[in-house]
Amino acid sequence: MKRILITGGAGFLGSHLCDRFIKEGYHVIAMDNLITGDLKNIEHLFKLEHFEFYHHDVSKFIHVPGELDYILHFASPASPIDYLKIPIQTLKVGSLGIHNCLGLARVKNARVLIASTSEVYGDPTVHPQPEEYWGNVNPVGPRGVYDEAKRFQEAMTMAYHTYHGLETRIVRIFNTYGPRMRLNDGRVLPAFIGQALRGEDLTMFGDGSQTRAFCFVDDLVEGIYRLLLSDYPHPVNIGNPDEITIKEFGEEIIKLTGTSQKLISLPLPTDDPKQRKPDITKAKSILGWEPKVSRAEGLKITYEYFKSLSPDDLHRMAH
Ligand code: NAD
Ligand code: UDP
Numbered sequence: 001m002k003r004i005l006i007t008g009g010a011g012f013l014g015s016h017l018c019d020r021f022i023k024e025g026y027h028v029i030a031m032d033n034l035i036t037g038d039l040k041n042i043e044h045l046f047k048l049e050h051f052e053f054y055h056h057d058v059s060k061f062i063h064v065p066g067e068l069d070y071i072l073h074f075a076s077p078a079s080p081i082d083y084l085k086i087p088i089q090t091l092k093v094g095s096l097g098i099h100n101c102l103g104l105a106r107v108k109n110a111r112v113l114i115a116s117t118s119e120v121y122g123d124p125t126v127h128p129q130p131e132e133y134w135g136n137v138n139p140v141g142p143r144g145v146y147d148e149a150k151r152f153q154e155a156m157t158m159a160y161h162t163y164h165g166l167e168t169r170i171v172r173i174f175n176t177y178g179p180r181m182r183l184n185d186g187r188v189l190p191a192f193i194g195q196a197l198r199g200e201d202l203t204m205f206g207d208g209s210q211t212r213a214f215c216f217v218d219d220l221v222e223g224i225y226r227l228l229l230s231d232y233p234h235p236v237n238i239g240n241p242d243e244i245t246i247k248e249f250g251e252e253i254i255k256l257t258g259t260s261q262k263l264i265s266l267p268l269p270t271d272d273p274k275q276r277k278p279d280i281t282k283a284k285s286i287l288g289w290e291p292k293v294s295r296a297e298g299l300k301i302t303y304e305y306f307k308s309l310s311p312d313d314l315h316r317m318a319h
Pocket of ligand 2: 079080175186187188189191192203204205206210212246268269272273
């Protein structure tokens with residue numbers, strides 16, 4: 001039986017990855033310090049023989065007994081609200097955290113896949129963004145703590161590959177959504193749906209002309225699964241290229257939820273990227289992957305999830 005360590009395993013993406021690897025017959029070890037994650041995301045796995053949870057900060061030395069075949073490094077605050085609140089921890093998990101994972105991988109002779117991000121492209125001047133684009137990041141702006149941590153993480157991972165011959169994979173994840181996002185994580189989808197559910201106006205930042213392209217979580221997980229098992233060590237974009245302005249997105253959420261509230265405009269955060277859309281040519285040709293779930297389908301599933309939360313959970317995740 002293959003054994004896999006998933007850091008950030010109690011988070012949104014990490015918990016979906018735990019589910020997928022359990023389904024594929026792996027022994028899954030989730031590691032998380034719960035700084036932005038939630039045990040509720042994985043509590044359904046606790047009763048399984050082949051699932052373990054370690055409450056641990058991966059920026060500190062990692063000890064895992066037994067063999068390991070794979071390590072997925074997903075631990076990191078991921079939403080602007082989170083990484084602006086805990087900037088130093090964000091920098092540490094992207095630097096010390098990945099160093100610990102890579103060191104552990106050498107000892108165990110394991111393959112490492114890291115969660116990088118479209119934020120390595122910053123506020124991109126090339127559109128859509130192919131992997132060859134080096135990006136446009138402001139290292140000392142507020143988002144620099146996240147973007148530069150992820151860029152360092154890529155460099156460190158590539159160095160272990162080049163100089164130590166370690167098997168490594170790098171996925172550049174574009175905006176992903178789905179069940180188990182935190183309603184109060186500040187990202188646009190939970191923000192808008194949460195506001196609609198509470199009967200508040202939807203807070204659009206700026207004039208809403210900035211664009212994003214949203215990928216449903218199941219599609220992302222499939223792409224990551226294929227990348228891990230591939231032999232490709234260079235970065236691969238995984239995302240859904242169906243681009244939309246934030247204003248149009250807000251209008252879609254208003255329609256989906258049937259809310260009588262409206263979009264209101266608040267100031268645009270500093271360095272908010274004006275446009276973003278993945279070029280997925282590589283994922284298509286190397287992994288035979290492309291997204292299957294349309295935004296309409298994915299939004300419906302996600303809205304049903306938020307509606308099904310208990311009043312206690314809704315209250316806990318309100319602000
Ligand atoms: P999330 O906040 O739900 O999950 C992150 C998890 O990491 C949380 O459970 C958190 O408690 C844990 N964590 C953070 N620091 C830790 C530490 N030092 N030690 C142990 N655990 C720690 O966020 P997510 O959306 O699931 O993102 C997961 C990963 O994917 C992140 O690395 C993020 O940068 C990356 N990513 C996500 C997206 C997206 O759209 N969701 C896009 C690009 C990249
Ligand atoms: N955004 C918004 N209202 C919100 C939250 C976000 O208009 O309540 C905007 C934000 O300014 C950005 C886009 O939505 O232009 C996506 O933001 P998110 O934080 O989800 O992701 P990221 O900026 O990291 O792509």
